[in-house]
Amino acid sequence: MQKALKDMKAWVSGIRRDQTPVRARTQILELQDDGLLKINPLLNWTKADVKRYAEENDLPSHPLLEKGYRSVGCAPCTVAIGIHDDERLGRWQGRGKIECGLHTEMFRQKNITPP
Numbered sequence: 001m002q003k004a005l006k007d008m009k010a011w012v013s014g015i016r017r018d019q020t021p022v023r024a025r026t027q028i029l030e031l032q033d034d035g036l037l038k039i040n041p042l043l044n045w046t047k048a049d050v051k052r053y054a055e056e057n058d059l060p061s062h063p064l065l066e067k068g069y070r071s072v073g074c075a076p077c078t079v080a081i082g083i084h085d086d087e088r089l090g091r092w093q094g095r096g097k098i099e100c101g102l103h104t105e106m107f108r109q110k111n112i113t114p115p
Helices: 047-056 063-067 101-108
Strands: 010-012 029-031 037-039
Touching: none
Parallel strands: 010 037
Antiparallel strands: 029 037
């Protein structure tokens, strides 16, 4: 990810506050120490908001959802889970973590108040 963002000024993330306790503390605009701006436009959306938007706009569902992947991330950190399990249970199993490395560093950065 660092290589992909090397010459960028900003990047957009799809995280939501209702996903994890760590994400609940983040801001819509976050400035990293290196000057890169992280933008979280869906931060205040809920799972129901995402579902409603997808239905209203006739968006296809992710094909892995039908295979038991209720939270889809990178291949090495995501596994299929049971229908009644918390959707985040399929992330980072056996790794002793609850958050993706793409988002952990951002929470120690300066928050920006929009104009």
